[in-house]
Amino acid sequence: MASITSEQDRARTLELLRALADETRFKILSLIAGSGGAMSAQQVAESLRLHPNTIRPHLERLRDTGFLDLVVSSDGRVGRPQHLYQVSPDAPRFGVGEVVHDEAASIMVETLTMLAERIETDPDQAAELGRAWGRRLERDAEATRGAGVAPSRQSAAGAVYEESVRLGFQPTLDGSEVFFNTCPFRPVVEKYPEIACAAHRGICEGIAGILGHSGDDAEFHRRGSEEPCSVMIPTRESGAS
Numbered sequence: 001m002a003s004i005t006s007e008q009d010r011a012r013t014l015e016l017l018r019a020l021a022d023e024t025r026f027k028i029l030s031l032i033a034g035s036g037g038a039m040s041a042q043q044v045a046e047s048l049r050l051h052p053n054t055i056r057p058h059l060e061r062l063r064d065t066g067f068l069d070l071v072v073s074s075d076g077r078v079g080r081p082q083h084l085y086q087v088s089p090d091a092p093r094f095g096v097g098e099v100v101h102d103e104a105a106s107i108m109v110e111t112l113t114m115l116a117e118r119i120e121t122d123p124d125q126a127a128e129l130g131r132a133w134g135r136r137l138e139r140d141a142e143a144t145r146g147a148g149v150a151p152s153r154q155s156a157a158g159a160v161y162e163e164s165v166r167l168g169f170q171p172t173l174d175g176s177e178v179f180f181n182t183c184p185f186r187p188v189v190e191k192y193p194e195i196a197c198a199a200h201r202g203i204c205e206g207i208a209g210i211l212g213h214s215g216d217d218a219e220f221h222r223r224g225s226e227e228p229c230s231v232m233i234p235t236r237e238s239g240a241s
Contacts, residue, residue, distance in 0.1 A: 015065055016065055016066075016067075016114065017111065017114070017115070019061055019062060019065040019067065020067075020107065020111065022058070022061075023136055023139075024048070024050070024054070024055075024058050025058045025061060025062055026107070026136065027048055027140070028044055028048070028055065028058055028059065028062065029062055029067055029068070029087075029107070030104055030107065031044060031047055031048065032044065032068065032085060032086065032087055033087050033106075033107075037086060038071050038073075038084035038085060038086035039084060039085055039086075040082055040083065040084050040085070041055050041056050041059055041083070041085070044059070044085070059085050062085075063085065066088055066090060066091055067087065067088060067091045068085045068086065068087060068088055068091070069085070069086055069087075069088045069089075070083060070084070070085060071083075071084040071085070071086055072084075104133075104137070104166075104167060105167040105168050105184040105185075106184075108133060108167075108184075108185070108199070109184065109185060109187055109188055111129075112126065112129075112185070112188045112192070112195055112196060112199055113187065113188055113191075113192075115129075115195070116188065116191070116192040116195045121195060123194045123195060123197075123198035124198070126194075126195045126196075126198040126199040126202065127198040127199065127201055127202035127205075128202060129199060129202065130198065130199035130200060130201065130202020130203040130204075130205070130206060131202040131203070131205050131206035131209065132202075132206060133199075133202070133203050133206060134163075134202060134203040134204060134205060134206020134207040134208075134209070134210075135206040135207070135209060135210050136206075137163045137203070137206070137207060138159060138163070138206070138207045138210040138211065139210060141159070141162070141163065142210075155176065155211075155233070155235050156207065156208040156211045156212075156213050156217070156218075156233040156235075157173065157175070157176045157177065157178055157231070157232075157233045157235075158173060159207050159208075159211060160178050160204050160207050160208065160231060160233065161173040161178045163203075163207060164178060164180060167184055168182065168184040169181070169182055169183065169184060170182040176232055176233055176234050176235055177230055177231070177232045177233075178204075178230060178231050178233075179228045179229075179230045180200075180228050180229045180230065180231075181228050183196075183200075183229070185199070185200060197222050197229070200220075200229070201218070201220040201231075204218050204220060204231045204233070205218045205220075208233050213233060217233055217234065218231055218232070218233050219231065219232040219233070
């Protein structure tokens with residue numbers, strides 16, 4: 001019976017991960033979780049600048065997998081009740097660990113924990129997942145920042161710095177090197193340090209990759225007894241391929 005339960009847990013975990021692997025669904029879940037309440041398909045669509053018909057199937061997938069609940073509200077008005085979506089109280093938690101400061105980082109912590117505990121993810125898999133997250137973060141930043149580009153974002157190290165601020169790493173930028181003074185992945189690090197650090201390295205590589213760097217360009221250093229983790233990403237010369 002234990003083996004059956006284990007296989008069921010594995011199947012459930014994979015189902016949840018597939019639901020979150022889609023970029024649009026990841027954005028939707030982060031948006032609704034960050035709102036602190038319920039949102040309609042129209043509100044989500046307007047926030048993400050997408051058509052409601054594009055949003056609705058994703059909302060239903062998140063509902064089917066248990067991430068979202070449907071709430072029907074009439075607000076005392078005459079006419080068709082409004083369908084709203086909110087994060088399910090039974091969904092994976094989004095506030096694991098006191099140092100998590102961003103919903104995206106919280107989702108990452110929960111996902112890595114599920115992976116490590118239920119399907120024994122190895123560091124290479126965690127790194128690949130981290131690269132996917134890093135690419136997504138940088139593409140989102142490029143899509144939303146418009147014409148105004150902060151000076152620090154003119155380099156890959158700067159881009160890693162900016163995203164690390166948002167995720168809660170409390171980074172310091174020193175030229176081409178970013179130092180991570182706090183770790184929002186601490187709940188994972190305490191039990192699965194190899195998984196957490198591999199995913200963090202992957203995030204840095206993913207961000208750098210979108211900006212034209214190869215994985216070898218990002219030199220990641222794990223936290224020592226006294227020094228913070230850091231990543232060094234040299235500035236690419238103009239015209240470099």
